[in-house]
Amino acid sequence: MTTKVDLKDQHSEREMDNDLLADALVRLSTIAKHLNISSHTLQALSQPLCTLTSYISIRKDNGESAYFKAYRCRYNSLLGPTKGGIRFHPSVDQSEVEALALWMTLKCAAVNVPFGGAKGGISVNAKSLSALELERLSRSYVRAMADFIGPQTDIPAPDMYTNERVMGWMMDEYETIKRVKAPDVITGKPLVFGGSVGRTGATGTGAFLCIEALAKKRNWQKHKQTVAVQGFGNGGAQCALLLQKAGYKVVAVSDSKGAIYSPEGLDILSILYEKQKSRQLKAVYCENSVCELVSHKVLTNEELLALDVDILIPAAVAGVITEANAGLVKAGTIVEIANGPVSAAADSILHEKGVFVIPDILANAGGVIVSYFEWCQNRQGELWSEEQVTTKLSDYIHKAFEQGWQRHVSTNIDMRDAIYAQALERLTLAIEAHGTHDYFNAN
Incomplete structure (x- = not known):
């Protein structure tokens, strides 16, 4: 008999008031209980795989040095290399980045994209920076994270207050450090650098x-x-x-x-x-x-x-x-x-x-789906048409929605629970394929 895991028990009420990851884990635990999800799956999702934190610095336009806290979390890689955006925002902290990486793990599984979940960010008011300062910050972030990301390890993308230009700077800095051409290291890039049509919207x-x-x-x-x-x-x-x-x-x-x-x-x-x-x-x-x-x-x-x-x-x-x-x-x-x-x-x-x-893990999944398309195009050396991208995006979204809807109707559970269920089931299959306690005890 496997031990039940209650993620809620791992966090006090005080923590959940201001800890985004604690709140995300409570929801996950609650939904998993309703759905009778394996304890092995909950254990695998109870903590991030690894999180890198760093203080990075830039030289401002006036000559002063400025320091910022930077993060990158690879939460879970069961289904493939991790994937997730990079945000520049004053509220960014380790808890937020790890919660977002957990949701990305579930999101990729829910829409059947072969990625794990990741997220990154810098605690900064991007509006206060000049264009040149923003470029220095973007390149400094990649210098700190260059050994943590990679085309087959962890693929960043744009998020809050970052965009395709920022991704272009980051890709260029990574290629300079690694001395290779690697358009597949970043998605959401400018088209001229290997970006995909349809990614921005x-x-x-x-x-x-x-x-x-x-x-x-x-x-x-x-x-x-x-x-x-x-x-x-x-x-x-x-x-x-x-x-x-x-x-x-x-x-x-x-x-x-x-x-x-x-x-x-x-x-x-x-x-x-x-x-x-x-x-x-x-x-x-x-x-x-x-x-x-x-x-x-x-x-x-x-x-x-x-x-x-x-x-x-x-x-x-x-x-x-x-x-x-x-x-x-x-x-x-x-x-x-x-x-x-x-x-x-x-x-x-x-x-x-x-x-x-x-729920967000379906409603905002269009970004990671087209990021996956961009990564595929970069890996294959192809450029898909807007019609191809639009058709494929529609197929992924409608298939995931329909699966969730049928579960919602047939079992009378919330749509959030239904979408979480299909994500957790795919993750469970990956865990069971490696072998669980029951397998190794011949059950």
Whole structure:
């Protein structure tokens, strides 16, 4: 008889209040208990494989030296080389990086991508750096991590406040250190360096495909479905744009400074244009280069989360829906583009309210799926067309959604539990293939 593992017991309530990894492990343990997942799988996921931390320095434009804490976690490599983004943000710490790497492990397994999970980051306010300082920081990070990453070991990608240019700098620095050409060491690169078409908008596109799949199941009239998007970065903006084009009514969007709301609906393309031009979020309608301010209400991000809409899309940071505010959520459907936007404690409240949640490990998996495509193209020396990438992405998302949906319907469990189940089952198969206690004891 194998010993049961309760990941919740390993962390005190005090730790879970401010420890993202502890919260992620509590959710994992709770779901695994409901699904009767093997204790061997929980043990394998209870701790990261390895985490490298480093203080890195750069010379600032004024001649001063600046120091930053940097991290890279390879959480689990059962299914393949580890994969995960690099974020530049003041909130980055070891717990966050390890939690994100755990979710990436589950995400890759859920959508059947042959990668393990990883994540990296630097605790920095990227907005405070000049372009040259940002390049120095990016290259310094790779110098610290060069022996920890690699095309067949751990493949980074862009994340919060990093982009394809940053990935290009990082790839160039890795190649300089290793004295090789290695486009497959980094994904999310510029096209000219071996990047893939469709990678930049893949996260938002994947979430949109999930919503479209749900719309077919629910027979929605799209023009009657109202949407609020909390977070107007790459993923949230792309998803909002696709939703509006498909006929949904996007009534609210927000960035780090606040939200705008119009019950008649917003023109997302015009808002994107104005934000790029003025760095401000405004409800505008643009005809060519002329923009006109339209009637809208200014809200806080907290008020946006409580709007009476059909679909709520948290697309900013982790932990925005908690035990304290979950009861205020009025949306019938939540689509998690951000990683971990709903805390473990909030899950039960949303369940009692009948809120349907498409979990982050499916909803935001478009990015890692197309990163896998990019890695494959680099390894094969090929360049796929946009049509190939789009078709393959749709196939992966719809297959994973359909498997989760059928389990959700047949067993009457939450969609989050259903998607976690298919991820944990694939990881369990990998563990059992190596042999478990039962195998070696001839059971």
